[in-house]
Amino acid sequence: MNKHKITGVYSAAATPLNADGSPDLGLFTEHCQRLLSEGCHGVALLGTTGEANSFSSSERKAILEAALKAGIPADKLLPGTGVVAIQETVDLTKHALSLGVTKVVMLPPFYYKGVSDDGLFTAYSQILEKISDSKLHLILYHIPQVSGVPLSVPLIGRLIEAFPDTVVGIKESAGDFNNMQAIIAAYPGFSVLAGADPLLLPLLKAGGAGCITATSNLVAGSLRTVYDKVHDESGAEAVETAQARINAYRTLSNSYVQIPTIKAMVGLKTGNPAWKRTRAPLMPISDADYTSLADAYKTLP
Template structure:
């Protein structure tokens, strides 16, 4: 049986913003440390929930460097480095590697739609060959409802065959459990990570590797309970209770636009004013919606 190279509970971390509209590095690093203390194996920063595509290259460098400077281990960080231009993806990934971060989450080039598997393979090959670093471990990012560019199983198979030491996993955020299960069965040892919190439990039972999810900003401990106890005899009750709590938080986070709502819920959880801020084009929850969310949040288990 092949062993997953990447496994565990990883948070798709949200990125706090200052009053001036810049990344709030001090608050972010505190959030990373809190996530690790609550049970996350690592932090997947600069992803969809982290508003990555609203930040410049310079800002992305600064966010990653701040986490490392604050003492977050490089092995616990999974920065998103996939952007539209392959040359920028190479630069972002090289920056991570130069700072001791080996694992990255990589979107495909996502501006052009309807591109072929040959085109996507050529793009990923150019990136990996351009980086030319044997330490690199890439988690592919499949989120076609946002990127508009799906990653087919044929493409994934070609990439694994061509780059077996670099293409080690996938974050599947499409919400299709059948696709995740098929990936687990087709590619033994390939780390299939759920991008939706309710799918962690069934994916682990099917042989998956873990998750990278938004609700772990709020209930990391419950996700860790599922990861740790899913196969333990006599722990069915605690696992089911953890899943019910996760589902409740996930449902509430989808009551409004998810990313601003996650940030508002982090503010409610921590009591730290300022978490609601977003970078345009995303807009923070209105005071009316925040008041309604607060009532529902206080009633959660």
């Protein structure tokens, strides 16, 4: 039996837009269904790659509701619900729970920088006490290079101790493998999920639980191969091939501004240029970069 409460390959799903900048709910749900069919255990919608912090609460709720209405099972959805205001985070999380979605990914309140562990502990505690729902499984979101607010290993321990049945995992998107190993060592059974695709393989070998990544929008099947076969000696060659493919797609997506590039690459994969649209302040990939990206995309394994 797996000791982790949350395991597997989850896609940090990109959010397509209509020409007027509103979320394209039909294209989004089609994308979610494709991700699941390609091997994702679930879809982590409304995260960094999904441009969540550029959407209003009502838009975020509509996107989650659309996924469920399209038949995506509630237990396969991990929406991001952490925003700057505590009460709004509570509201978004309660909304998810009301729809049967019990797993969420939660940023800390991130506007004020240099805040103490005591301040972050108090914020998360107030959020969870206001929600007060035993069904909730919370994945902390550590992405200090974007949020500016790191979650320290001792803080994670305080939250696990205070809310042992609720705080069950972390998306570690700092890309610091040593930090991932420190969390695994300190808190056995706590689900550590890689936010960087190339780290899924070493993380699983170190006792991690899986990943929530951007490149899974493109290579979900390869990530699933790594997850399924990492401990199977007979699958070593398949894992090596899958890892090389993951790294190639990740390297190309990081050759330009990542989120617009991931979206453009989904468009190249599906033949739908509508995927190039982004919401300001992010801008679509330039025409010149798109041309070189499309040429490079053709050469990927």
